[in-house]
Amino acid sequence: MHKIVLTTLATLGAAGIFGLSTSTTTASAATSKVNSYISSKNITPAKITKSIWNGFPKYKYRHGKGKPEGVVVHETANPSSTIYNEIAYMKNNYQNAFVHSFVDGSRIINIANTDYLAWGVGSPGNSRFVQFEQVEVHSKSAFAHEVANAAWYTAYLLKEYNLKPNDAAYDGKGSVWSHGSVASHLGGSTHTDPVGYYSATGKKYFGQGYTMAMFYQMVKKYYNGFSTSHTKLVNATYTSVNKQAKLSSKYKSYYLYNHVKGSNKNATKQSWSKISPKVGKTYYIDMTAKKSTGSMWYRIRPSKNSTKRYWVYSGNLTSIKDVATTTATATSASVESSNASAASSSVASSSSSN
Structure with a gap:
């Protein structure tokens, strides 16, 4: 399993294993072969599987329960694990670190209530963001599907909490963050994920390194889609x-x-x-x-x-x-009781006169 690094109270989540500068995430979002592949293959993101475990602690975000300020994208840095291995490990080691959800090429599994903070990027980021991990995958199709799942889930969370897409990589003020961006702008960690994983896997399967700037373009695409067809109102x-x-x-x-x-x-x-x-x-x-x-x-x-x-x-x-109806019934019962009393009095009076 991936290495966990402890901090005070809030601990750091999984880290990228590649020592790349977070400036990579701020690169211009040039035409992405991964994004183009996702579109050309009409890849449909996975549905969210809710498997909330009540063992995770529940602490409010800095502005209160259900009020995160953005989403942090992680990567597990473990090339041999599966999504279920990672979830099991996190449940057993949540005192050190945990995130809200896990994503791979075919699944989005939500394991912790996103209305409460998680321990994945240290302080002060933990008190601000919903966080999820991506499990490393090992094929062209699986990577494209994972990116689609992760971007869609990020857009979904933004919609869920009434947040607008804003790439935080440039100035540290936004709603979409890599772990690397949090470390660079807010501190609490020295990790750079998922930058290295994106770059290496993109080059391996698509001949072009994938970047957070490219990922952000997919997030916006899905978010804008939610604004139309996905959020069509019902009567x-x-x-x-x-x-x-x-x-x-x-x-x-x-x-x-x-x-x-x-x-x-x-x-x-x-x-x-x-x-x-x-x-x-x-x-x-x-x-x-x-x-x-x-x-x-x-x-x-x-x-x-x-x-x-x-x-x-x-x-x-x-x-x-x-x-x-409740009031009417009570009134009716009162009237009937009154009538019964009157009738009883009348009978008693008649009996006395006799």
Whole structure:
């Protein structure tokens, strides 16, 4: 397995084995044979496999849970390992270092919750970025597929956290980083990955060294694709209601939103702390939204008269009741009880007179 270098609290992740200058990553993004190959072969990136392990520690980013500032691209520097070997090793050694996900030529496997920081680049980078590792592959097709997977996943993460593509290699201010760029601009490490791996593997299989600048062009291509076809909005039918429900124990598997996800271009994740989440606690629903895909969403309020409203997927809630019906039933029961008392009094009065 790859060598881990310790630092204070946050440790360094896998490093590149080639001692190349990080200036390589700032080279002009000339026509890339790898990128052209990906396009000509119509390579489709792999789907994300979520295999979250709860053993990883959960620390918030410097701006809070679910608020990373960019994505760091790593490479394992181990030519003989597999993606599953790397994942197993990281679980056994997470006290030293861990990342959020692993990528190879056919898989994207997410193993740690990206809403919390990982220990892959040392301080201060750990508190700022989502991080993933690329496993070394050994064929022309596998490398092209891996680059496609890594670039697509980077673009996906940027979209997921409402970040715009910006190559950090030039000035250390951006959203797309190599481990080398973090080391160069922020410190905390002396590693340069994936620069060496990209350069050597590109030359070996395509006759041209691959660079982070070329990788960034693929990230932008996928990101722009998300802005059109991938993020096409679906219709939703909205209905005003007066209901209440309890928060389900499953709520941590979902997210809180300011708009219905997928039906509004401005829909973004919100912190659960905004509604003081507690399993079994009652929240009030003033509107429902049924998406054309069939899923149901509810707009909830933390308290009956609160002006704060947030959208949640139906899976977050349980024991949904109609408030109006509940009130009416209670009133009806009160009337019936009153009538029964009156009738009883009448009977008692009649009995006395007899």
